[in-house]
Amino acid sequence: MNSQTQAILATDKRIDGKAISAQVLSEVAEQVSQLQAQGVQPCLAVVLVGKDPASQVYVKNKLLRAADVGILSVEHYLPEHTSEETLLSLIESLNEDAKVQGILVQLPLPKGIDEIKVLEAIKPIKDVDGFHSSNVGGLSQGRSVLQPCTPSGCMRLLKHVCSDMSGMHAVVVGRSNIVGKPMAALLLQANCTVTLVHSKSRDIQSLCQMADILVAAVGRPEMIKQDWVKPGAIVIDVGINRVEKDGSTRLVGDVDYADVWDSVEAITPVPGGVGPMTIAMLMSNTVEAAQRQHALVSMNRVDGSRESP
Ligand SMILES: Nc1nc(=O)c2c([nH]1)NC[C@@H]1CN(c3ccc(C(=O)N[C@@H](CCC(=O)O)C(=O)O)cc3)C=[N+]21
Numbered sequence: 315m316n317s318q319t320q321a322i323l324a325t326d327k328r329i330d331g332k333a334i335s336a337q338v339l340s341e342v343a344e345q346v347s348q349l350q351a352q353g354v355q356p357c358l359a360v361v362l363v364g365k366d367p368a369s370q371v372y373v374k375n376k377l378l379r380a381a382d383v384g385i386l387s388v389e390h391y392l393p394e395h396t397s398e399e400t401l402l403s404l405i406e407s408l409n410e411d412a413k414v415q416g417i418l419v420q421l422p423l424p425k426g427i428d429e430i431k432v433l434e435a436i437k438p439i440k441d442v443d444g445f446h447s448s449n450v451g452g453l454s455q456g457r458s459v460l461q462p463c464t465p466s467g468c469m470r471l472l473k474h475v476c477s478d479m480s481g482m483h484a485v486v487v488g489r490s491n492i493v494g495k496p497m498a499a500l501l502l503q504a505n506c507t508v509t510l511v512h513s514k515s516r517d518i519q520s521l522c523q524m525a526d527i528l529v530a531a532v533g534r535p536e537m538i539k540q541d542w543v544k545p546g547a548i549v550i551d552v553g554i555n556r557v558e559k560d561g562s563t564r565l566v567g568d569v570d571y572a573d574v575w576d577s578v579e580a581i582t583p584v585p586g587g588v589g590p591m592t593i594a595m596l597m598s599n600t601v602e603a604a605q606r607q608h609a610l611v612s613m614n615r616v617d618g619s620r621e622s623p
Pocket residue numbers: 372375418419420421422443463464554565584585586587588589590592593
């Protein structure tokens with residue numbers, strides 16, 4: 315941990331996702347320069363189907379961050395009524411394109427397109443979202459694979475306030491494939507005792523009260539209040555909820571930030587917590603994908619030269 319990080323921690327129990335993501339992005343920029351020096355230009359393909367306004371904002375932010383760190387991006391905007399077949403053939407061509415090392419299909423996809431089928435079509439080594447079953451399986455086995463961006467961003471934030479999570483009780487609220495389940499897998503890998511809480515769980519409040527580390531990823535505005543949180547807990551708020559208040563829209567998490575503030579040891583704000591980390595980890599995954607593909611190509615070259623006369 316460097317002195318800048320320690321300064322962030324010393325001054326505040328607010329875990330500053332913006333500052334920590336900036337640190338990740340500067341590491342990524344360094345790795346990009348190293349790849350460029352080896353003749354590799356990392357490139358991320360972003361596919362957006364339809365005109366969902368929130369998705370458009372997210373995609374724009376991803377492209378901006380990519381440019382910041384020297385990652386090239388190619389955008390593919392497809393109309394709302396694109397057929398599954400058209401989308402699959404675009405993915406096929408991106409799979410075959412050696413200049414593209416990362417493929418991201420923005421979710422959710424319009425109705426009528428089979429999300430799983432689309433995600434499974436992406437080559438696992440280019441799957442910078444970590445959603446392909448081969449990467450999901452690898453994660454649960456503890457193999458070194460591309461990991462989903464939001465959970466790996468949360469782990470990075472946790473490591474800033476807690477270098478050793480071993481034996482801690484982590485409670486994850488929400489069991490989605492993109493956050494809750496992979497988050498539980500990563501916490502387990504970090505030797506936490508993990509409880510995965512969901513809509514059918516009984517007495518969610520008491521389960522939350524047991525948490526040394528509480529991760530909220532349910533999408534219910536300010537659901538978690540002070541009397542849900544054990545004093546001294548570390549709270550990671552993955553929720554991003556737009557709520558109307560006094561005629562304007564505000565962004566709030568799944569945790570009532572002001573209410574729990576006095577009890578917690580550390581907490582991520584919304585905005586400025588997990589959100590910026592998700593994008594930073596996407597850039598980190600793109601570089602990792604590029605490094606892996608470069609290593610594979612170099613290995614094949616070595617093999618090839620052995621076979622040539
Ligand atoms: N294939 C795929 N991969 C994704 O990673 C993916 C996706 N689809 N679909 C949508 C969700 C959502 N997501 C966010 C990324 C950054 C912020 C972010 O930077 N949030 C800012 C606030 C931005 C705002 O004002 O809305 C913050 O929390 O500070 C939020 C949400 C990635 N997603």
